[in-house]
Amino acid sequence: MNAILGLVYTKPSYIFLTTAIFFLLFIPLIIISEFLFFEPFVVFSIYPETVLSFSLIASLSIFSALAVSLNLYRVKLIKETRKIGSSIIGTMLGASAGACSCGPIAFSIITTFGTAGSIATSFLTIYEIPIRLTSIGILIAVIYVTTKSLSRECKVKS
Amino acid sequence: MANIKNVAVVIAAVILVTAVTISFSSYVGEVEQMQQNRNVAPEKIMGAPVLGSETADITIIEVGDYQCHMCKLWFEKTRPDIIENYIDTGKANLIFIDMPFLGRDSTKASEATYCANDQGKYWEYHSKLFEYQQEIDDGWAKIERLSAIAFSLNLDMEEFNACLQDNHYYPQINLNKAKAVTDFGAKSTPTFVIINTSGDTQKIIGAQPYSSFEEVINSML
Numbered sequence: 300m301n302a303i304l305g306l307v308y309t310k311p312s313y314i315f316l317t318t319a320i321f322f323l324l325f326i327p328l329i330i331i332s333e334f335l336f337f338e339p340f341v342v343f344s345i346y347p348e349t350v351l352s353f354s355l356i357a358s359l360s361i362f363s364a365l366a367v368s369l370n371l372y373r374v375k376l377i378k379e380t381r382k383i384g385s386s387i388i389g390t391m392l393g394a395s396a397g398a399c400s401c402g403p404i405a406f407s408i409i410t411t412f413g414t415a416g417s418i419a420t421s422f423l424t425i426y427e428i429p430i431r432l433t434s435i436g437i438l439i440a441v442i443y444v445t446t447k448s449l450s451r452e453c454k455v456k457s
Numbered sequence: 458m459a460n461i462k463n464v465a466v467v468i469a470a471v472i473l474v475t476a477v478t479i480s481f482s483s484y485v486g487e488v489e490q491m492q493q494n495r496n497v498a499p500e501k502i503m504g505a506p507v508l509g510s511e512t513a514d515i516t517i518i519e520v521g522d523y524q525c526h527m528c529k530l531w532f533e534k535t536r537p538d539i540i541e542n543y544i545d546t547g548k549a550n551l552i553f554i555d556m557p558f559l560g561r562d563s564t565k566a567s568e569a570t571y572c573a574n575d576q577g578k579y580w581e582y583h584s585k586l587f588e589y590q591q592e593i594d595d596g597w598a599k600i601e602r603l604s605a606i607a608f609s610l611n612l613d614m615e616e617f618n619a620c621l622q623d624n625h626y627y628p629q630i631n632l633n634k635a636k637a638v639t640d641f642g643a644k645s646t647p648t649f650v651i652i653n654t655s656g657d658t659q660k661i662i663g664a665q666p667y668s669s670f671e672e673v674i675n676s677m678l
Contacts, residue, residue, distance in 0.1 A: 338660070339660070405558075
């Protein structure tokens with residue numbers, strides 16, 4: 300696994316891609332989850348009660364970035380797109396959990412979809428932690444399977 | 458099989474893009490609304506109980522939902538410092554405008570605060586709701602529990618229950634909800650609108666820390 304990670308991330312383009320995906324997920328998620336505010340001043344705020352939520356957002360962003368970039372490397376290598384779906388589904392699940400809460404997304408969903416929207420946002424808020432843990436689990440599994448198949452495919456190629 | 462997976466991936470990507478677009482447009486909308494809502498007159502919020510001096514230089518309007526977790530976080534982490542440094546010193550007062558949208562029990566909880574207000578215990582009841590808050594619609598704000606909270610505050614139960622069951626304050630809560638959206642441009646909870654005697658308005662969106670409020674209020678005093 301380490302050898303494969305070393306192989307992929309010696310290329311600057313993949314380091315850049317991973318960093319970009321991380322920030323593309325992490326920044327919107329910490330804004331939506333009310334850790335980072337831009338108005339009226341730029342403020343970052345975290346309380347002991349929200350440390351777990353913040354850690355899960357950070358982990359989710361890291362694992363999503365790794366899973367997507369590894370899969371893109373794999374796509375370039377063998378032109379096969381199968382596992383990207385799992386990474387996107389894992390990322391989607393984790394990103395949607397808790398992101399609704401009391402924020403503008405929840406308000407838009409509830410005012411648009413009424414009771415169904417209300418039930419959906421309540422579910423995503425109540426089960427924020429288990430949903431995020433599940434998606435992190437999916438992403439770890441995707442990373443593991445991808446590195447395994449990459450090491451096998453690299454051996455075959457060499 | 459591969460086609461089904463490709464379709465699922467495309468659908469997932471479309472949902473993700475839609476969510477980001479909604480979030481971004483909401484943010485832009487809030488900023489635009491904030492520009493439009495400068496100079497909201499304090500008299501527009503009459504009818505809602507005031508915490509602190511009615512003649513204070515600053516009015517802090519909190520738009521909230523009793524089932525909102527971030528409102529509870531603000532209530533526990535930021536509000537005590539605001540009470541100590543601005544409300545108790547007479548520099549500011551606080552008004553809570555209900556925007557019950559998160560669950561079916563939210564409206565009833567808001568109505569209950571106004572029923573408690575009839576007996577002079579609005580803010581005590583308001584505080585109890587945030588103290589007892591649990592998950593959205595898990596039963597913590599059902600009518601029986603709202604009555605139990607009233608009982609713990611020594612309210613006249615006959616009067617309180619009659620008020621709650623008659624939906625006496627339903628129109629008031631609906632009015633508050635409409636005002637929250639139209640007058641204060643709230644699209645999430647908690648949203649705060651801070652107004653001074655000159656009519657200058659500043660908006661703070663979200664459960665921001667005390668430092669944000671301190672900076673805004675001091676700049677408006």
